[in-house]
Amino acid sequence: MAGDRELQEAVARxxxxxxxxxxxxxxxxxxxxxxxxxxLGELARDGALxxxxxxxxxxxxxxxxxxxxxxxxxxxxxxRTPAPDDGRGVLVQLTPHxxxxxxxxxxxxxxxxxxxxxxxxxxxxxxxxxxxxILTEAIDET
Amino acid sequence: MAGDRELQEAVARxxxxxxxxxxxxxxxxxxxxxxxxxxLGELARDGALxxxxxxxxxxxxxxxxxxxxxxxxxxxxxxRTPAPDDGRGVLVQLTPHxxxxxxxxxxxxxxxxxxxxxxxxxxxxxxxxxxxxILTEAIDET
DNA sequence: CTATCTAGTTGTATGGTCGAACCATGGCGG
DNA sequence: CCGCCATGGTTCGACCATACAACTAGATAG
Numbered sequence: 315m316a317g318d319r320e321l322q323e324a325v326a327r328x329x330x331x332x333x334x335x336x337x338x339x340x341x342x343x344x345x346x347x348x349x350x351x352x353x354l355g356e357l358a359r360d361g362a363l364x365x366x367x368x369x370x371x372x373x374x375x376x377x378x379x380x381x382x383x384x385x386x387x388x389x390x391x392x393x394r395t396p397a398p399d400d401g402r403g404v405l406v407q408l409t410p411h412x413x414x415x416x417x418x419x420x421x422x423x424x425x426x427x428x429x430x431x432x433x434x435x436x437x438x439x440x441x442x443x444x445x446x447x448i449l450t451e452a453i454d455e456t
Numbered sequence: 457m458a459g460d461r462e463l464q465e466a467v468a469r470x471x472x473x474x475x476x477x478x479x480x481x482x483x484x485x486x487x488x489x490x491x492x493x494x495x496l497g498e499l500a501r502d503g504a505l506x507x508x509x510x511x512x513x514x515x516x517x518x519x520x521x522x523x524x525x526x527x528x529x530x531x532x533x534x535x536r537t538p539a540p541d542d543g544r545g546v547l548v549q550l551t552p553h554x555x556x557x558x559x560x561x562x563x564x565x566x567x568x569x570x571x572x573x574x575x576x577x578x579x580x581x582x583x584x585x586x587x588x589x590i591l592t593e594a595i596d597e598t
Numbered sequence: 599c600t601a602t603c604t605a606g607t608t609g610t611a612t613g614g615t616c617g618a619a620c621c622a623t624g625g626c627g628g
Numbered sequence: 629c630c631g632c633c634a635t636g637g638t639t640c641g642a643c644c645a646t647a648c649a650a651c652t653a654g655a656t657a658g
Contacts, residue, residue, distance in 0.1 A: 324588040331595045337613045402636045433594035445587030447468040452575035479644045544605045
């Protein structure tokens with residue numbers, strides 16, 4: 315299919331430009347491991363989540379998720395409570411500290427993205443957003 | 457700025473959907489570490505490169521790049537030769553084996569992207585490509 | 599010729615992911 | 629009511645990826 319090659323290069327460049335290979339800080343420059351930032355985002359947005367649900371959203375294995383949650387707990391950002399309806403499961407929830415951390419992160423992210431969007435020509439912004447969404451959906455379907 | 461929030465979520469979802477977490481295989485399912493795949497791509501496209509140039513393109517530290525090149529060599533995919541014009545530098549170049557590996561990788565990538573593009577509505581494809589490029593440029597400028 | 603800069607290597611510390619083995623609980627058919 | 633299998637989590641081992649600092653060697657400016 316025409317365009318394959320360009321799309322490949324475009325994605326590769328995007329990934330590198332955005333600094334997604336640096337595991338120890340977010341692309342927005344915050345000194346928070348990127349996987350923790352993802353988790354923080356989900357938990358801040360939707361509140362308490364089953365660990366398995368978190369794994370599903372982050373597309374991580376349960377083992378990885380378990381460790382990730384432990385790290386959040388060690389930072390004082392989250393805690394585990396037994397799931398009320400299932401003796402096997404745990405509920406992960408942000409602590410007030412964690413909520414704060416998520417807010418700080420969101421702010422930095424907003425700042426970065428705002429700066430980026432500033433450089434995107436006015437008329438293209440909607441298109442960029444739309445394109446990313448379409449592309450993600452397409453990827454999900456394959 | 458309006459759209460920040462959506463863009464953040466869109467990028468985060470894209471990253472996860474595309475499987476960029478998994479360092480030990482490409483998003484296209486090939487059993488090749490993703491950093492090696494990036495390097496292979498550059499070397500296959502542009503031929504011999506100075507190691508520093510490779511580092512620049514991949515946005516990696518020179519130490520990381522050095523190690524990466526060593527890995528490629530251990531696989532028999534590349535070799536180092538002294539730079540002709542500078543006694544300090546080395547030239548990295550794919551071996552025939554490496555060229556083959558790069559070709560296999562490119563094929564798998566093309567297949568994957570082709571499948572993805574199939575799911576992108578005909579009229580949107582140009583827009584998606586364009587959007588990614590614009591976004592990458594915007595990121596680069598910040 | 600010396601002081602400094604640049605290219606690359608190696609060591610150390612983090613961070614990240616998976617799959618397998620293992621445990622406990624839940625659900626189900628007999 | 630009791631085995632049997634499925635499900636949610638944890639822990640372990642193997643691997644991959646990155647940065648920064650210290651060090652070597654060649655290049656370069658004065």
